[in-house]
Amino acid sequence: MDWEAFYNNFRTPDFIPGYEIQNRLGGGAFGDVYKARKQSIGKPYAIKFLKIEDDSQREAVERELGQVRHFAAIDHPNLVTIEDMGTVMDVPYLIMGYAGEDTLARRLKSGPLPREQALLYFVQACRGVLALHDRRLVHFDLKPSNIFLKGEVARVGDYGLSKLMTDGRMTLSFGRGTPQYMAPEMLRTRADHRADIYSLGVILYESLTGTLPFESDAPGGLVLREEDSPPVFPDDFPARLRPAVESCLRLSPDDRFDGVGDLLSNIDQTARLGDSVKIDWVEPAGRPVTAAGAPNATLEARDEPKTPSSANEELRQTAAELARASVEVARGVWEGLRGAGEKVKKGAAEPSAKLKA
Known part of the structure; x- marks a missing residue:
């Protein structure tokens, strides 16, 4: 050419x-x-x-x-x-x-983002990636320079490497992606949609810290991971997001979130368009969070959120109590009516004192 x-x-x-x-x-x-x-x-x-x-x-x-x-x-x-x-x-x-010329990569040149802004852009990027996955498309090259920012809206772009999933769950992926953001399995030539989840984990970590979770130890910026060890989290990394990032960055795709929807649910977000992006940065009670240099540090506690099973059990107990209360009320009404009926019968059978006189 x-x-x-x-x-x-x-x-x-x-x-x-x-x-x-x-x-x-x-x-x-x-x-x-x-x-x-x-x-x-x-x-x-x-x-x-x-x-x-x-x-x-x-x-x-x-x-x-x-x-x-x-x-x-x-x-x-x-x-x-x-x-x-x-x-x-x-x-x-x-x-x-045209999505503008501002990108997440350009923003990160000035350092990490405020956590609220980082989460806003991350959740929107996840929603875009989920729309691709719903069509059986995998991006395979997610990175900050492919996330375009315009005002408060983030858009995932550059589909030059997108791949339609045509071979079951797996598809050839060798030669795709950007080394620092590539899932480890992509170096073994086969990957699926969970490679995008790995890249999203790298992006969230970098957005909050300004650095990559793993250092390159090979030519070309490749990150050759042999052990399934988590990245080092700085002391000020939001503890509420740490488990999600760790899951995204697991060495084996089988140990990661199975889908972007699961990732969003884990950080209390939804895939629905227009839903606000908010998070309770305080950890649930009874869930200690240990930071480097503070082995027993636990964040301020709040009420443990109800799981679907516990919420359903509570509803069943409430329904049973209401049913018992209804039975008691009905029994009371019945006893009252029966007592009134007995009095009426007794009054009809016995003449009054005046009549006897």
Whole structure:
């Protein structure tokens, strides 16, 4: 592919019919993304040109593009939309909704986020990923630079590596992803939707600490984990979120949350659009939280939340008590009526004192 000729021509009018290509937004090993304006309505879009260096790459890209229709149909406020696709000068491209130029990666350059803001963006990203998983799509390249921020809204973008689950639970994934955020099983060539859950755990940890949970110990930034040891949590890491992060980052996918919905439930959030994102940062009573350097430190206690089973048992007990009370009331009413009836009968059978006189 003559990329020099391509880039010398792509700014010419109608290089992509109906669009005016403006500035470069970013890029990577799989392609470059540019901001473009749709001339008919003046609306901004993002166009990603996919890099193809040889025939094997072309075959892989064409196979991926064949799946675009699966996620182009998804309309979700926490996903960047896919508007169209095509080919120009033998280079395939995707036209996507413009989600702005601010990303979570850009925000994290200034350090960790406030916990409320980190949770807000994280929950929205989870809701977007869940929408993909519901369509049997796995992102496989979740990272802060693929989470676009516009105001208080987070959108997951860059579907260049998304994969349709066509081989049971597992799918080939070698060569996908960004090393620091890749699930360990992706290095063994096979993975499923739980690889995205691992990446979400890395993102949440980094959002709250400003650092990655595991240091790279191999060329290219790869994190080669042989032991299922949790990351080191700083003292100020929210204890309420620590178990969720630990579960996301388990070495074996079988030990992680089975789905993003389970992850959201674990941190008391929902997948429903429009639901507020709030959390009780205080740990439940009876659940000690030990921080580094404070082996017996326990957070302020609050009432233990009721589990579904305990709540159901309480309802059954209440219903039984109401039933017993109803029986007692009915018995009292019956006894009262029967007593009144006996008096009436007795009065009718015995003449009054005046009549006797």
